[in-house]
Amino acid sequence: MTRFPKFALAATLALATVACQDPVDKAAKARIFSPEDPPKVVASAAEKLPPEDVADNPRVARRILSMDAAEVTERLGPHTFKATVSYEWTGAPGTVTTRLNETRTFRAGPGGVSGDFHGVLENSRDQGLEVMRVGGKVYARNRYGTFRQRLRDRGIAERTRTELTGAIRDLDALFRGRLQLSPQGTVTHEGRTAWRYNVTLGPEGNTGTTPTVLPALAEPKGGRDDTTRRRLAFFENRTPKSLSGEVLVDTETSVVLKTRLDGRITVPANDAGGAAELRMVLESALSEIGQDPKLQPPENFLPDADKPQGIADALDRFGIPRNKPEGTTGPGAAQPADEPADEEGN
Template identity: 75%
Template sequence: MSRLVRSTFIAALALTAAACTSDPVDKAAKARIFSPEDPPKVVASAAEKLPPEDVADNPRVARRILGMEAAEVTERLGPHTYKAKVDFEWTTKEAPPVRLSETRTLRAGPGGVSGDFHGQLDNSRDQGLEVMRVGGKVYARNRYSTFRQRLRDRGMAERTRAELTGALRDMDALFQGRMLLEPQGTITYEGRTAWRYQVKLGDKVDASAPKQLPALLEPKNGRDETTQRRLAFFEHRVPKSLDGEVLVDAATSVVLKTRLDGHLTVPADKTPEAADLRMSLESALTGIGQDPQLQPPEKFLPDADKPEGIADALDRFGIPRAKTGADAGTPGETDPEDEG
C-alpha cells in the first residue's frame, strides 16, 4: 500500500469515527450500555405504594398484597420470622379421610432480597427439608440427612423461600381468586398498626378470557389414575366456603397474620367419585426488625458434581467391582496378570 493510499484510508477512518461520535443514535446507545445497572425487580416492586386501605375495593392491590413473595416482604419489612401451619383433609365416600399437616418456618435476616435466611418445612408424614443461605452460600438437606453445600444453586434457594411463604398466595389461587376482604378497622399487632380484614368467599371471577396455555403433554401409555384425579380436581373444583381474617401492616402493606378455613368440592359427574377438600391456614410474622444472627451449619458435606453412584456404594460395603463382561456386583474372572 502506497503512502498516499494509506493516508487516505486513515483520514476516512477518522471521519467515520467523528461521524459516529456525533450521531445521536450512537450516543443514546452508549448511554444505555454504560448506564448504571437497574435495581432487581423485587427492589422496584418493594418501592411501589400499595395502600392497605384499598384492599377491599381494588382487586389489583388485593392480589399484590396477598401474593407478595418473601424477598419483597424482607425488602419492605426487614428481618423477621414467618411461621405457618397448613392442614388438609381429603374425603371421599369410598375411602377413609386422608389428612396432612404442614409446618413452615422462615427466619429472614437483614439485606433484603440478597439477605440471609433459613427455611424449614416439616409435615405429619415425617418428611421435610431445610434450606439456608448465609453469607451468599447455600446449604440444603432433607429432614434427616446432612446439610450439603450448594455452590451451583441455580435459584433453588430463592424458589424454596418463595414456596415456603406462599401458603396464602396458593390458597387464594386454589379458591380461584374469590377471597373477599371486608375491612374491620385497625388494631395493634406486634406493636404495629394493622388493618384487619374479615375473609369471605366472593362471587365467581369472570373467566371469559382465560390465559392461552400450551396443551399438556400426553404420556405414551396415557395418564395414571392419580394424575387423572389430580387434574380433574383442579379443573372442576368448586369453592363452597371460605372464612377467617387477615391483618395487613399499615406502614408496609405486608400481611402480618392470617387465619383461614376453606372447603372445596368436586362433583361426582366430573370425576369417578365425589370428593371434598377442607383446609386451614394459620400464619404469623414475629420478631420484626430483629436480626436472627444466622450461622452456617457446623457440619455439612461439600458440593458434588453428581450424587455418589452404585459403584461407590459397592465400594463402601466392600463388594468388589465386576470385571469387563461380568454382571455388576458379582466377582469377575481373575486377570491373568494378577496370578503368580
C-alpha cells in the same frame, strides 16, 4: 501537498460529530453507559401499595396477597415467618379421610433480597426439608439427613424461600382468586399498626390479574395414569364452596402480618374418580420484626459432590468390597476359560 491531509482530517472529524448527534446512537450510548438496573424485587418493593385500597382494588389485593418473600424482606427487614397448613380430603361415604398437616418456618436476616435466610418445612408424614443461605453459601438437607453444601444448584434456596412463604398465595390460587376482603378498622400486631380485613368467598369475576395462556398438554402415547387424571380433574373441576377468616396488612409496608383462613372446595364425580371435598386451613404470622436472627452455617455438613456414587456408595457403607480380591473364586467370580485343544495333538 500538506493541505489535503488537513482537509481529510477535518472532514473525518465533522462526520464523527454528525454521527454522534444521531438520536439512535445517543440512545444506544445512554443504554450502554447507564447504571445497572436494580433487581426486579427491589423495584417492586419501592412500589406504593395502599393497604386501605385492598377491598376495592383487585390488583392491589392480588399484589399484597401474592407478595414474594424476597419483596417482604426488602420492605420489612429481618423477621420470622411461621405458618401451619392443614389439608383434609373427604370422599364418598365409606371412604377413608386423608389428612396432612404442614409446618413452615422461615427466618430472614438483614440484607434484603441478598441477605441470609433459613427455611424449614415439615409435615405429619415425617417428611420435610431444610435450606439455609449464609454468607452467599447454600446448605440443604431432608428432614433427617445431613446438611450438604449446594454450590451448583442455582436457585434452590430462592425457590424454597418462595414456596415456604407462599401459603396464602397458593390458597388464593386454589380458590380461583375469590378471596373477598372487607375492612374492619385497624389493630396492633407486634407493635405495628395494621389494617384488619374479614375474608369471605367472593363472586367469580375480576381478580386483578391477567390470565396466563398455557400451551396444550402433551398426551402420552399410553394415556395418562390414574394419579395424573385425578389431579387434572381436581384443578379443572374444583369449585370453591366456603371461605372465612381474617387478614392483617401492615399500614406502613403493605405486608401481610397475620392470616387465619378456613375454606372448602368440592369436586364433582367425574371419569377420574368420585365426588370429593377438600378442607384447607391456614394460620400464619410474622414475628421478631427488625431483629437480626444472626444466622450461622451448620457446624457439620458434607461438601458438594459431582455425582453420588449410588449403589457402590451403599456397598461401601455396609462394608461390602466393590471388587473380588485377586486369586479368589466364588459364585459371582468369573471362571477362567479352558485353553483351546492343540490341533496337532502335542
